[in-house]
Amino acid sequence: MKNIIIVSVVVSLVLIGIIYSYVGNIIGDDMVNILSMLAAILILGITVGVGVKYVNQMKNDTASGELADENWDGIGEYKNDLPIGWAVVFLGTIVWAIWYWFAGYPLWAYSQIGEWNEEVATHQEKFEEKWSNISEEDLSRMGEAFFSVNCAPCHGVQGDGMDGKAADLTKRLDASAVEYAIRNGSDNHLVSEYMSMPAGLLWNAVEIKQVSNYVASGFTGIGKDVYEANCASCHGMDGMGIPGVGANIRTFTPDLIKAVLDNGKKGAIGSMPSFKGRFTDTQEKAVSLYIEKLRKGEL
Amino acid sequence: MGNQNPLAYDYTVAKWFLWATIAFGIIGMTVGVFIAFQMAFPELNYLFGEYGTFSRLRPLHTNGVAFGFTMSGIFATWYYVGQRVLKVSMAESSFLMAVGKLHFIVYVLTILLAVVTLLSGITTSKEYAELEWPLDLMVTLFWVLWGVSIFGLIGIRRERTLYISIWYYIAAFLAVAMLHVFNNMEVPTYFVAGVGDWYHSVSLYAGTNDALVQWWYGHNAVAFVFTTPIVAMIYYFLPKESGQAVYSYKLSLLSFWGLMFVYLWAGGHHLIYSTVPDWMQTMGSVFSIVLILPSWGSAINMLLTMKGEWEQLQSNPLIKFMVLGSTFYMLSTLEGPIQAIKSVNALAHFTDWIPGHVHDGTLGWVGFMIIAAMYHMTPRLFKKELYSKKLMETQFWLQTMGIVLYFSSMWIAGITQGMMWRATDEFGNLSYSFIDTVTVLHPYYTIRAIGGALYLIGIFIWAYNIYKTMKSGRELEDAEVNVNKSPMAENR
Numbered sequence: 001m002k003n004i005i006i007v008s009v010v011v012s013l014v015l016i017g018i019i020y021s022y023v024g025n026i027i028g029d030d031m032v033n034i035l036s037m038l039a040a041i042l043i044l045g046i047t048v049g050v051g052v053k054y055v056n057q058m059k060n061d062t063a064s065g066e067l068a069d070e071n072w073d074g075i076g077e078y079k080n081d082l083p084i085g086w087a088v089v090f091l092g093t094i095v096w097a098i099w100y101w102f103a104g105y106p107l108w109a110y111s112q113i114g115e116w117n118e119e120v121a122t123h124q125e126k127f128e129e130k131w132s133n134i135s136e137e138d139l140s141r142m143g144e145a146f147f148s149v150n151c152a153p154c155h156g157v158q159g160d161g162m163d164g165k166a167a168d169l170t171k172r173l174d175a176s177a178v179e180y181a182i183r184n185g186s187d188n189h190l191v192s193e194y195m196s197m198p199a200g201l202l203w204n205a206v207e208i209k210q211v212s213n214y215v216a217s218g219f220t221g222i223g224k225d226v227y228e229a230n231c232a233s234c235h236g237m238d239g240m241g242i243p244g245v246g247a248n249i250r251t252f253t254p255d256l257i258k259a260v261l262d263n264g265k266k267g268a269i270g271s272m273p274s275f276k277g278r279f280t281d282t283q284e285k286a287v288s289l290y291i292e293k294l295r296k297g298e299l
Numbered sequence: 300m301g302n303q304n305p306l307a308y309d310y311t312v313a314k315w316f317l318w319a320t321i322a323f324g325i326i327g328m329t330v331g332v333f334i335a336f337q338m339a340f341p342e343l344n345y346l347f348g349e350y351g352t353f354s355r356l357r358p359l360h361t362n363g364v365a366f367g368f369t370m371s372g373i374f375a376t377w378y379y380v381g382q383r384v385l386k387v388s389m390a391e392s393s394f395l396m397a398v399g400k401l402h403f404i405v406y407v408l409t410i411l412l413a414v415v416t417l418l419s420g421i422t423t424s425k426e427y428a429e430l431e432w433p434l435d436l437m438v439t440l441f442w443v444l445w446g447v448s449i450f451g452l453i454g455i456r457r458e459r460t461l462y463i464s465i466w467y468y469i470a471a472f473l474a475v476a477m478l479h480v481f482n483n484m485e486v487p488t489y490f491v492a493g494v495g496d497w498y499h500s501v502s503l504y505a506g507t508n509d510a511l512v513q514w515w516y517g518h519n520a521v522a523f524v525f526t527t528p529i530v531a532m533i534y535y536f537l538p539k540e541s542g543q544a545v546y547s548y549k550l551s552l553l554s555f556w557g558l559m560f561v562y563l564w565a566g567g568h569h570l571i572y573s574t575v576p577d578w579m580q581t582m583g584s585v586f587s588i589v590l591i592l593p594s595w596g597s598a599i600n601m602l603l604t605m606k607g608e609w610e611q612l613q614s615n616p617l618i619k620f621m622v623l624g625s626t627f628y629m630l631s632t633l634e635g636p637i638q639a640i641k642s643v644n645a646l647a648h649f650t651d652w653i654p655g656h657v658h659d660g661t662l663g664w665v666g667f668m669i670i671a672a673m674y675h676m677t678p679r680l681f682k683k684e685l686y687s688k689k690l691m692e693t694q695f696w697l698q699t700m701g702i703v704l705y706f707s708s709m710w711i712a713g714i715t716q717g718m719m720w721r722a723t724d725e726f727g728n729l730s731y732s733f734i735d736t737v738t739v740l741h742p743y744y745t746i747r748a749i750g751g752a753l754y755l756i757g758i759f760i761w762a763y764n765i766y767k768t769m770k771s772g773r774e775l776e777d778a779e780v781n782v783n784k785s786p787m788a789e790n791r
Binding site: 011014015018019022023026027028030031032033035036037039040042043046047050051054055057058059060061062063065067068070072073074075076077078079080081082083086089090093094096097100101105107108110111112123127141142145146148149150283286 | 383384386458460462535538539542543544545546547548549550551553557572577578580581582585586588589591592593595596599602603604605606607608609612622626629630633634637638640642643645646647703707710711714715717718719721722724726727728729730739783
């Protein structure tokens with residue numbers, strides 16, 4: 001029992017040391033991390049510190065004071081005053097509480113969503129500033145990291161759509177996607193709503209099959225005639241699209257990726273939700289480049 | 300000091316509850332240790348079919364230790380302390396005696412049915428309020444019986460002024476009654492809509508409201524099962540065992556009313572950064588901080604009661620349990636509020652830091668206090684000398700080591716996990732996936748389970764020591780019983 005103070009101090013220090021060895025390199029300048037680490041130190045420090053004070057009183061002080069008249073089963077009570085430190089800190093917390101409610105974070109005005117919006121806006125602004133002159137290499141790494149966190153959960157780490165769970169991004173379009181667009185129409189919000197592709201431009205099943213395979217296989221094969229007669233006027237002879245008229249259906253473009261992120265996408269597989277407002281321009285540019293590289297097999 | 304004019308106190312019901320405390324302690328903590336090993340080694344989930352899975356056993360653990368072990372301990376001490384500080388014997392009222400016995404029977408039946416239904420997967424799925432409506436009615440019944448016992452005994456008391464412990468028992472009774480009724484407002488689906496089994500129900504509240512009521516209940520169950528009745532115990536057993544007068548009446552008064560006023564607001568801190576209105580989250584967070592001082596008040600009052608009594612702390616293992624218990628009470632009542640600060644909660648919520656915090660309180664404070672109380676009561680209940688002091692010492696150090704392993708592993712695991720979840724790369728993308736954290740945490744889950752196992756071994760030592768006391772402890776004379784320090788075999 002004698003060494004209990006030394007033991008508890010050592011245990012506390014070792015504990016904080018081990019925690020720090022794990023998180024030292026990820027604490028960074030994140031206020032929540034810093035405050036939490038401080039919290040851990042304070043909890044142990046205050047408890048051990050106050051504990052030591054009372055252990056010393058057990059060792060060196062003696063009980064004293066005026067006893068109350070009552071006595072319960074042999075237990076008496078002193079009429080001692082409040083410990084002054086305790087009383088002062090109690091009052092302090094009450095004053096702090098009143099400040100918090102009425103001045104610091106007023107009960108009628110503080111909003112966590114408002115705070116979140118402000119924090120995100122500030123962060124996005126800083127982010128754009130920091131990467132305003134981003135190098136090709138950084139852009140490429142940013143795209144990869146972005147993809148693995150935001151896209152890979154559905155499209156797969158390889159971008160292959162995980163057996164049809166989501167669109168296969170290693171190619172621009174597969175045959176079922178082309179067929180779906182021809183039968184149901186398609187709107188990527190890249191052109192005005194009157195210019196978007198209506199349903200039923202082709203109705204012959206054989207022709208639809210042929211042109212779908214032609215587009216999906218990288219503009220090779222027997223659907224070439226059907227394509228040139230029916231599709232090329234908007235999408236271009238080479239499928240690279242015509243600005244303001246028809247989308248590029250041969251490669252991924254930053255415009256297209258941004259449009260899909262903003263509006264979501266409904267296709268043969270199902271629906272992708274909108275991610276509007278979640279990402280900065282630099283992030284969208286980075287992931288566009290990354291997805292196009294995926295398609296070209298450059299990764 | 301001792302009792303000048305000993306009454307013939309009747310400890311029948313206290314004895315029954317003492318056995319229940321030991322039995323439910325063993326069951327609840329064995330399950331706890333087992334599921335702790337499951338967290339580290341998931342294959343252990345498949346040993347007993349559906350009945351051995353973590354999801355079935357976890358409610359059994361929480362209900363077993365909170366409503367089995369702790370509550371039995373509370374009732375056992377009530378039927379002991381109540382008579383003594385009110386200076387009235389249960390034997391004086393055959394009505395109160397009958398109420399006490401019925402209280403025990405309904406209680407044990409409820410808890411046994413709870414074990415059966417929880418194992419069968421019959422649950423409302425509200426944390427710490429898993430029991431279905433028929434059992435909730437039984438809980439209400441035994442709770443009312445306890446109330447009759449409390450106020451009945453107070454009604455026929457000889458001691459004019461109520462001792463501090465009595466305030467805390469009354470607080471526990473009133474608050475849990477209110478919490479239990481409001482959080483278990485259930486609609487029995489079969490009787491209302493002809494849907495589902497007859498015992499099945501759904502909550503009367505929906506969505507955010509349900510969450511709010513649930514955590515108002517959940518947090519205050521901690522307050523009025525794990526705090527106030529345990530404070531009632533320490534205010535009796537520590538001064539009694541040490542023969543010291545309580546340090547300050549004023550401090551006990553201010554701490555009591557402070558706790559009563561502040562605690563009921565704090566539940567909202569379980570729902571920080573959720574859909575609960577901002578002002579309620581703020582109240583929960585801020586009142587949690589204010590709560591530190593009323594909590595510490597009781598602990599400080601007890602530690603100051605021991606002023607100048609270092610000798611006793613070194614020589615009496617019961618005093619060790621209680622003094623370290625109040626220190627762990629200080630640790631966890633500082634830890635909880637700090638975790639309730641919004642900025643810290645942003646990291647701590649959903650991490651292992653939280654179960655770490657809970658067990659600082661339950662193992663270090665609740666467990667130690669109940670262990671000490673039962674040890675103190677045993678020689679008085681059975682007029683036998685405690686079987687072995689050495690076993691008590693061994694138990695104390697084993698369990699202390701267990702708690703240290705438990706809480707340090709959960710601190711390391713929790714804080715690491717929280718920071719890994721938040722960590723981002725230079726582009727602001729999350730750095731780790733969930734499985735990365737699991738890999739890092741695995742050794743600490745193992746250490747936690749070992750810590751729990753050490754504590755459980757201590758519980759078995761405790762049960763054995765009390766059993767041996769009853770079986771083969773030295774018989775005591777009245778004069779030997781009516782002393783402060785519990786009689787214990789010094790050389791064994």
